[in-house]
Amino acid sequence: MLVPHSDLADNHQSMEVVSQPEAGNTVENQPLEDPPSSRFTWKIGNFTRLNIRKHYSDIFVVGGYKWRVLIFPKGNNVDFLSMYLDVADAANLPYGWSRYAQFSLAVVNQINPKYTIRKDTQHQFNGRESDWGFTSFTPLSELYDPSRGYLVNDTLIVEAEVLVRRVLDYWTYDSKKETGYVGLKNQGATCYMNSLLQTLYHIPYFRKAVYHMPTTENDMPSASIPLALQSLFYKLQYSDSSVATKELTKSFGWDTYDSFMQHDVQELNRVLCEKLEDKMKGTVVEGTIQQLFEGHHMNYIECINVDYKSTRKESFYDLQLDVKGCCDVYASFDKYVEVERLEGDNKYHAEQYGLQINDRYEFPLQLDLDRENGKYLSPDADRSVRNLYTLHGVLVHSGGVHGGHYYAFIRPTLSDQWYKFDDERVTKEDMKRALEEQYGGEEELPPTNPGFNNTPFKFTKYSNAYMLVYIRESDKDNIICNVDEKDIAEHLREEVAKEFGIPVQFQRFWLWAKRQNHTYRPNRPLAPLEENQSVGQLREVSNKVNNAELKLFLEVELGPDLCPISPPCKMKEDILLFFKLYDPEKEELRYVGRLFVKTNDKPTEILTKLNEMAGYAPDEEIELYEEIKFEPSVMCEPIDKKSTFRASQLEDGDIICFQKSPLVETDEQFRCTDVPSFLEYVHNRQVVHFRSLEKPKEDDFCLELSKLHTYDDVVERVAQHIGLDDPSKISDILYYEVLDIPLPELQGLKTLKVAFHHATKDEVVIHTIRLPKQSTVADVINDLKTKVELSHPNTELRLLEVFYHKIYKIFPPNEKIENINDQYWTLRAEEIPEEEKNLGPNDRLIHVYHFTKETAQNQMQIQNFGEPFFFVIHEGETLAEIKIRIQNRLQVPDEEFAKWKFAFLSLGRPEYLQDSDVVSSRFQRRDVYGAWEQYLGLEHSDSAPKRAYSTNQNRHTYEKPVKIYN
Numbered sequence: 033m034l035v036p037h038s039d040l041a042d043n044h045q046s047m048e049v050v051s052q053p054e055a056g057n058t059v060e061n062q063p064l065e066d067p068p069s070s071r072f073t074w075k076i077g078n079f080t081r082l083n084i085r086k087h088y089s090d091i092f093v094v095g096g097y098k099w100r101v102l103i104f105p106k107g108n109n110v111d112f113l114s115m116y117l118d119v120a121d122a123a124n125l126p127y128g129w130s131r132y133a134q135f136s137l138a139v140v141n142q143i144n145p146k147y148t149i150r151k152d153t154q155h156q157f158n159g160r161e162s163d164w165g166f167t168s169f170t171p172l173s174e175l176y177d178p179s180r181g182y183l184v185n186d187t188l189i190v191e192a193e194v195l196v197r198r199v200l201d202y203w204t205y206d207s208k209k210e211t212g213y214v215g216l217k218n219q220g221a222t223c224y225m226n227s228l229l230q231t232l233y234h235i236p237y238f239r240k241a242v243y244h245m246p247t248t249e250n251d252m253p254s255a256s257i258p259l260a261l262q263s264l265f266y267k268l269q270y271s272d273s274s275v276a277t278k279e280l281t282k283s284f285g286w287d288t289y290d291s292f293m294q295h296d297v298q299e300l301n302r303v304l305c306e307k308l309e310d311k312m313k314g315t316v317v318e319g320t321i322q323q324l325f326e327g328h329h330m331n332y333i334e335c336i337n338v339d340y341k342s343t344r345k346e347s348f349y350d351l352q353l354d355v356k357g358c359c360d361v362y363a364s365f366d367k368y369v370e371v372e373r374l375e376g377d378n379k380y381h382a383e384q385y386g387l388q389i390n391d392r393y394e395f396p397l398q399l400d401l402d403r404e405n406g407k408y409l410s411p412d413a414d415r416s417v418r419n420l421y422t423l424h425g426v427l428v429h430s431g432g433v434h435g436g437h438y439y440a441f442i443r444p445t446l447s448d449q450w451y452k453f454d455d456e457r458v459t460k461e462d463m464k465r466a467l468e469e470q471y472g473g474e475e476e477l478p479p480t481n482p483g484f485n486n487t488p489f490k491f492t493k494y495s496n497a498y499m500l501v502y503i504r505e506s507d508k509d510n511i512i513c514n515v516d517e518k519d520i521a522e523h524l525r526e527e528v529a530k531e532f533g534i535p536v537q538f539q540r541f542w543l544w545a546k547r548q549n550h551t552y553r554p555n556r557p558l559a560p561l562e563e564n565q566s567v568g569q570l571r572e573v574s575n576k577v578n579n580a581e582l583k584l585f586l587e588v589e590l591g592p593d594l595c596p597i598s599p600p601c602k603m604k605e606d607i608l609l610f611f612k613l614y615d616p617e618k619e620e621l622r623y624v625g626r627l628f629v630k631t632n633d634k635p636t637e638i639l640t641k642l643n644e645m646a647g648y649a650p651d652e653e654i655e656l657y658e659e660i661k662f663e664p665s666v667m668c669e670p671i672d673k674k675s676t677f678r679a680s681q682l683e684d685g686d687i688i689c690f691q692k693s694p695l696v697e698t699d700e701q702f703r704c705t706d707v708p709s710f711l712e713y714v715h716n717r718q719v720v721h722f723r724s725l726e727k728p729k730e731d732d733f734c735l736e737l738s739k740l741h742t743y744d745d746v747v748e749r750v751a752q753h754i755g756l757d758d759p760s761k762i763s764d765i766l767y768y769e770v771l772d773i774p775l776p777e778l779q780g781l782k783t784l785k786v787a788f789h790h791a792t793k794d795e796v797v798i799h800t801i802r803l804p805k806q807s808t809v810a811d812v813i814n815d816l817k818t819k820v821e822l823s824h825p826n827t828e829l830r831l832l833e834v835f836y837h838k839i840y841k842i843f844p845p846n847e848k849i850e851n852i853n854d855q856y857w858t859l860r861a862e863e864i865p866e867e868e869k870n871l872g873p874n875d876r877l878i879h880v881y882h883f884t885k886e887t888a889q890n891q892m893q894i895q896n897f898g899e900p901f902f903f904v905i906h907e908g909e910t911l912a913e914i915k916i917r918i919q920n921r922l923q924v925p926d927e928e929f930a931k932w933k934f935a936f937l938s939l940g941r942p943e944y945l946q947d948s949d950v951v952s953s954r955f956q957r958r959d960v961y962g963a964w965e966q967y968l969g970l971e972h973s974d975s976a977p978k979r980a981y982s983t984n985q986n987r988h989t990y991e992k993p994v995k996i997y998n
Contacts, residue, residue, distance in 0.1 A: 553685030
C-alpha cells in the first residue's frame with residue numbers, strides 16, 4: 033500500500049495500490065542534476081535482532097537531493113515488511129518545497145536473483161508527504177524463512193532505484209506567458225479528448241475551415257457543434273488562461289454519464305470528423321475534411337485455384353496499425369500491406385493483435401512512404417506526389433488508475449520547438465521528450481553518484497504514444513497557414529468578448545473572511561502589493577487552515593453605458609454593502625446591487641438610491657433589515673434608518689434586505705409580510721410526499737409545507753390540493769417513514785452503497801453504509817462485518833472498485849471515504865480467500881474476467897461482462913490445471929465449460945491459450961500500472977439479460993458506444 037507511513041491506520045489489512053503523483057508547489061532554485069538517477073544498495077546486518085520500530089539507511093544523493101530508505105523491520109502495524117523512500121532533509125527544506133521522483137524498492141533474493149521482490153511507483157514529495165512507499169511490501173513470514181533466500185547470514189539486502197524529475201510551480205505558472213499557448217480544462221474522464229482537440233486546433237487549415245462554417249448570433253453554442261467548436265478554437269487562440277470544453281460536449285448531446293466514459297480517441301475523432309463533414313455540406317468549406325485527412329487503400333481477394341480477383345477501394349481518415357512484434361512504424365506498414373492467406377480458422381486473426389505493456393515501438397521524425405520504390409503504394413497510385421511526411425503531433429497515454437492520463441506533444445509550426453499540452457498546462461519540451469521518451473519499453477540510465485553501485489540500471493517507462501499525426505511535406509505550407517481575426521465571424525468575436533469579461537484595469541479583487549457566526553463575507557480588497565503576488569501566496573494569506581481553494585470576490589464598476597470602468601478609490605471610512613429586494617406578493621428575495629457608504633452616514637441618505645435600484649418612486653417608504661445569518665437559525669434584524677452605519681455595527685460585506693413599508697390599512701394579505709418572516713419560512717419549508725391509502729407505495733403528490741405547521745395546517749393544505757371542501761373528511765391517520773438518523777446528522781455523513789459478495793453462497797446483498805465523512809475504508813469494513821454473514825468469524829474483508837466488469841482498485845484501509853465515488857463505480861466487498869493470504873514466492877495473483885467478442889465496422893471489440901475476480905496461479909502451472917480450479921470455483925457444468933475458451937489479454941487483445949501453455953509466463957513479474965488490462969480472459973456467451981445490474985445498483989453495467997447527438 034502506498035501511503036506516507038505516518039498516516040497508516042492501526043487496524044487495517046494488507047493491500048497494495050499505486051497512487052498517482054499530485055501537482056504541487058516547488059522551490060524555484062531547486063537543484064537538479066542531469067541525468068538525475070542512481071541506484072543505492074543497503075546491506076542490513078543482524079536483521080532479526082533489530083528491536084527498533086523504524087530503521088533508516090545512510091543518506092544518498094540523486095538529482096542534487098538527499099534521500100534515504102526507511103524500513104519498519106517488524107511492519108508498520110502489519111505483518112509485512114514496510115518500506116518507503118524518504119526525503120532525508122525534509123525538516124530543513126524551505127516552506128512549499130516539492131520534488132517528484134519515479135522509484136523502485138527491492139528486497140534482493142540472495143539465492144536466486146530472479147525471485148528478487150521489486151516494486152515501482154512515483155510520487156510528488158512535499159512537506160506533508162516526505163516519505164512514500166509500500167506498507168505491505170512482503171510478508172514477514174516469507175522474509176524470515178531461510179529457505180526463501182532473502183535473509184542469508186542474517187543479512188537483508190535492499191535496493192533503491194531513483195529517477196528525479198523537475199516539477200513546475202503550478203500555482204504561479206502561466207502557460208500563455210511561457211509558451212504563447214493555453215490549455216484545456218479537464219472535464220472528467222474525457223481528458224483524452226483534450227489531446228485530440230489540441231491536435232485538431234493546431235492544424236491551422238482545419239481551424240480556418242471551422243471558423244468559416246456558417247453560424248449566426250441566434251445559434252446557441254450548447255446546441256450547435258459548429259458554433260461550440262468555433263467558440264472553443266477562438267478562446268484557445270485569444271484567451272490568456274485555460275479554456276473549458278463543457279459547451280462543446282453539451283453540443284455533442286452528452287450527459288454527465290457520457291462525460292465520464294472512457295471513449296476511444298480514434299472513434300471520437302472519426303465521429304467528430306464525420307459530423308463536421310456533414311455540417312460543412314453546401315458551404316464554402318465543403319470537402320475540407322476529405323482534403324485534409326482522407327486516404328484510400330485497396331483490399332483485394334485473389335483465388336488460388338480459380339481465375340478470379342476482387343478489388344475494393346476503401347477510404348480512411350486514419351490508419352490503425354498493428355504494433356505487436358513490430359519495432360517501428362515501418363515494420364507496422366510492412367505488416368499492413370502484406371498478403372495474407374485466408375483459409376479455415378485463420379480467416380480472421382485480429383484477436384492476435386495487441387501491444388504488450390512497455391514494448392518499445394519507435395516512430396520517425398520524417399516518415400517516407402515512398403521508400404523501397406513505393407512498396408506501400410498501390411499500382412495505380414499517383415507517383416508524381418512525394419509521400420514524405422513530417423511528424424506534427426504525438427498523443428500519449430501514461431498508465432494510471434481508471435484509464436491513466438492523456439496528453440499531447442505538438443509542434444504547431446513544424447519548427448524544432450515542441451510543446452506538451454497536458455490539460456490546463458502547456459510547457460516547452462525538447463525533441464527527445466516528445467519522441468524517444470514515448471517509445472515505451474525500458475530506458476537504461478547511467479548512475480551519477482560516485483561511491484555507490486555504478487552498474488547501469490533500467491527504468492520502465494510509464495508513457496507510450498498511441499496516436500501520431502504526420503503532415504505531408506509538399507502540403508505543409510497550405511496546412512500550416514495563417515489564421516487571424518478576419519477568418520472569424522463578428523458575432524462570434526462579440527459573444528466570446530462577453531465571456532472574456534472585464535479588462536484587467538477595471539478589476540478589483542476582495543478576499544473573503546469567515547466570521548464568528550460561521551458566515552462568509554467579502555472582507556477587504558487586495559492591497560496593491562498583494563495584486564502582484566502569485567495565487568499560491570494569496571492562498572496562504574487567505575486561509576488560516578490548509579485549504580486548496582482560494583476564494584475571491586471580483587468587484588466591477590459599471591458606467592452609465594453599462595460598460596466597465598475603473599473602480600472607485602476606497603477610503604478607510606468606506607464600507608461595501610450588498611442589497612437584496614423583497615417582494616411579499618411574489619415571495620421573492622433577489623439581489624439588486626451594492627453600494628459604498630461612509631461609516632458615519634445614515635441609511636436615510638441612500639434611500640433614494642435604493643428606490644432607484646428597486647424601480648420604485650424616489651419617495652417610496654422602505655424598511656431595511658440586516659441579514660446576519662441563515663444557518664443553523666435565521667437572524668435578521670431591522671435597521672434604524674436614523675442611526676449611522678457605524679452605530680448599527682455594519683461593515684464590509686454585510687447584506688441589507690429592504691422592502692416597501694407595509695401599509696397599516698390594506699386588504700392585501702401576504703403569507704410572509706416582511707423579510708424576517710420570509711427567511712424563517714424559507715428556513716423551515718419542507719417538501720412532503722403524500723401517498724393515497726389505496727396506493728401506499730406510490731407518491732401521489734408533493735406539497736411544500738413548513739416544519740412549524742400543525743396537524744390542522746397540514747390537513748387544510750392537503751384538502752386544498754385535492755379539491756376537498758371539508759377537510760374533516762380526510763382521515764386522521766398519518767403514514768410515516770422514520771429516517772434511521774436525524775436529517776442534520778445525515779448531512780454530515782457519507783453514504784456508500786456496498787455490494788457484498790458472499791464467499792459460499794451465490795448471492796449479492798447491497799448494504800447502505802453511513803459513516804462520518806472523515807471515516808476510512810477500515811471503518812466501512814468494520815461496519816459491514818456487523819451486517820453480513822461471514823463464512824468464519826475471523827474472516828478478513830476487502831473493498832474493491834469495479835467498473836465495466838473489471839477490478840480497478842483494492843482500497844487501502846486508511847483511505848478516507850469522503851472522496852470515494854459510488855455513482856459511476858461499483859463498490860464491492862468480499863472475503864479474502866485463504867490462498868491469497870499464503871502466496872508463495874512463485875505464486876501470482878492475477879485478474880480473471882469474462883468476455884465476448886463482437887465485430888463492429890470491421891473492428892473486433894472485446895466486451896467484458898459478469899463478475900471479475902482475483903485468482904492465484906503457481907509457477908509452471910499449465911492452463912489445463914488452472915481450468916480445473918476455475919471450473920470448481922465457478923461451479924460450471926462440464927457441458928457448458930467445454931465450450932469456453934481461455935486467453936491472455938493485454939490492452940484488449942486476446943492471445944488464445946492451449947491446455948499445455950504455462951500461464952504464469954504470460955504475466956509480467958514486476959508491478960506495472962494498469963494491472964487490470966492484463967488478465968486471464970474466459971470467453972463464453974453472456975447468458976445474463978441485457979439490463980442494469982440491479983443487485984449492485986450500478987446503472988452503467990453495459991457500456992454505451994460513443995455518440996454525438998446534435
